[in-house]
Amino acid sequence: MSEQTFLVLTALAEEPLHGYAIVQAVEQLSEGRMVLRVGTLYGVLDRLVADGLAERDREEVHQGRLRRYYKLTDSGVRALQAEVARLSANVRAATAVLRGRGVQAWAGRA
Amino acid sequence: MGGSGMRNLERRYRTLLKVLPRWYRRDREEEMVGIFLAERDDDLDLEHSWPGWGETGAVLALAVRTHLAAGAALTSVPSKVARRGEVVRALGMLGLLLGMFYAMNMVVTVVVGLGRPFQSPQPWWRVLELAPVVAFAALLIGWRTLAKVVAAVPLSLVVVSVTATGDPGYVLVWGVFQFPLLVTFVCLCLGFHREAPIPPARRLLWWGGGALLLGVVGGFSGGTGMQTIAVLTLVLRVAVFVRGDGVLGRALSLFALAQLVPLLFVVVPSHSYLMPVGVLAALLAVAAVAPVWRRPKAAPQMG
Numbered sequence: 584m585s586e587q588t589f590l591v592l593t594a595l596a597e598e599p600l601h602g603y604a605i606v607q608a609v610e611q612l613s614e615g616r617m618v619l620r621v622g623t624l625y626g627v628l629d630r631l632v633a634d635g636l637a638e639r640d641r642e643e644v645h646q647g648r649l650r651r652y653y654k655l656t657d658s659g660v661r662a663l664q665a666e667v668a669r670l671s672a673n674v675r676a677a678t679a680v681l682r683g684r685g686v687q688a689w690a691g692r693a
Numbered sequence: 694m695g696g697s698g699m700r701n702l703e704r705r706y707r708t709l710l711k712v713l714p715r716w717y718r719r720d721r722e723e724e725m726v727g728i729f730l731a732e733r734d735d736d737l738d739l740e741h742s743w744p745g746w747g748e749t750g751a752v753l754a755l756a757v758r759t760h761l762a763a764g765a766a767l768t769s770v771p772s773k774v775a776r777r778g779e780v781v782r783a784l785g786m787l788g789l790l791l792g793m794f795y796a797m798n799m800v801v802t803v804v805v806g807l808g809r810p811f812q813s814p815q816p817w818w819r820v821l822e823l824a825p826v827v828a829f830a831a832l833l834i835g836w837r838t839l840a841k842v843v844a845a846v847p848l849s850l851v852v853v854s855v856t857a858t859g860d861p862g863y864v865l866v867w868g869v870f871q872f873p874l875l876v877t878f879v880c881l882c883l884g885f886h887r888e889a890p891i892p893p894a895r896r897l898l899w900w901g902g903g904a905l906l907l908g909v910v911g912g913f914s915g916g917t918g919m920q921t922i923a924v925l926t927l928v929l930r931v932a933v934f935v936r937g938d939g940v941l942g943r944a945l946s947l948f949a950l951a952q953l954v955p956l957l958f959v960v961v962p963s964h965s966y967l968m969p970v971g972v973l974a975a976l977l978a979v980a981a982v983a984p985v986w987r988r989p990k991a992a993p994q995m996g
Contacts, residue, residue, distance in 0.1 A: 620748050622755040626887070648731075649727055
C-alpha cells in the first residue's frame with residue numbers, strides 16, 4: 584500500500600469526507616510532508632472505490648460547487664488495520680535494533 | 694456550471710481537464726474544479742494564476758490512466774476504453790518480445806563471430822541490446838519503472854550515437870528503422886501505468902521463451918530477422934483471429950503496421966532487394982488490415 588493510499592484511508596477512517604477535506608486531512612496527518620494534487624487524489628480514490636475499500640457517500644452543493652463525500656467500507660477498515668499491524672511490526676523491529684545499538688528510536692525535533 | 698461569471702483560473706483549469714476522457718469528466722469535472730478552487734478567493738489569484746506544473750502533471754498522469762484504463766482499476770469504465778488499454782499494453786509487450794528476439798540474434802552473432810579471429814570484434818556497447826530481456830523480467834516481477842528505464846537504454850543509445858554523426862539523412866533513416874521499437878516503447882511506458890495490472894507471468898514466460906528461441910534460430914540463419922518477424926506476425930494474427938482474441942489481434946495489427954514503416958520509407962525507395970521486401974510488405978499489410986473482431990454467429994431462426 585502506498586503512503587498516499589494509507590493516508591487517504593486513515594483520513595476517511597474517522598468520518599466520511601469530501602475531496603478537499605481529504606486533501607487537508609492528508610496534509611495534516613503527514614505534518615505537511617504530503618500535499619495531494621487534485622489529479623493524484625482522484626487516482627487514489629478511483630483505485631480505492633474499484634477495490635471496494637471506499638465508496639461514495641452523499642453529495643452536497645457548497646457555495647455553488649459540488650462536494651461528493653467518500654466513506655470507508657468494512658473492507659477498507661480491515662485493509663487499514665492490516666497495514667497498521669504491518670507497519671507497527673516494522674517499527675517495533677527497527678526500535679529493538681536501534682535500542683540494541685544504544686540509540687534512541689524517536690529523534691526529537693529541533 | 695461554467696457560466697459567464699467564470700474566472701480565468703477556473704477557465705484554465707477546465708481547459709486542462711479536457712485531456713481527461715469525456716466519460717470521466719462527465720462524472721468528475723465539477724467535483725475536481727470545486728476542490729481545485731476551494732478557499733481560493735483572492736481576485737488577483739483567480740484572474741492571473743495558472744494551474745501550475747505539479748497539478749498539470751497530476752492531471753496528465755490521470756489522463757493516461759483513464760484513457761488507457763485497466764478495467765479493474767476504475768469503476769464504470771466503458772468497455773471500449775478498457776479494451777484500448779489492453780491493446781496498448783499488449784503492443785508494449787510485443788515490442789519487448791521483438792527486442793528479445795533481436796537480443797538473442799545479437800548474442801548468437803557475437804558467439805559465432807568469436808570463432809573467427811579475423812572478423813572485426815563487436816563493440817562493447819552491444820551488450821546493452823540485452824536490455825529488453827531484463828525489462829521483460831522486471832515487468833513480470835512487477836517492477837514497472839525499472840522495466841521502462843531499462844527498455845529505454847538501447848533506444849537512447851541509438852539516438853545518442855546517431856545524432857553524434859550529425860548527418861540528418863542518416864538520423865532520419867535510423868529513426869525510421871527504429872520506429873517499431875519506438876512505438877512499442879511508448880506503449881510500454883503509457884500502458885503499464887501505476888494502476889495497470891502486472892502481466893500474467895506464467896503465460897508470458899512461454900512467449901518470452903519462444904522469442905528467445907526464435908532469436909537463436911534467427912541468429913544462426915543470419916540476416917533473416919525481418920522475414921521471420923513478418924511471417925510470425927501473420928501466422929499469429931491468423932491464430933489469434935481464429936481464437937477470437939480481439940485485443941491481441943488489434944495489437945498485432947498495429948505491430949504489423951509499425952513494422953511496415955521502415956520497409957515502405959527506406960527499403961522500397963532504395964530499390965534494393967525489391968522482390969523479397971515486396972513480399973514482406975505484403976505479408977505485413979495483410980496482418981495490418983485483416984479483420985480483428987469475429988462477427989458473432991447469428992442465432993438460428995426458430996420455426
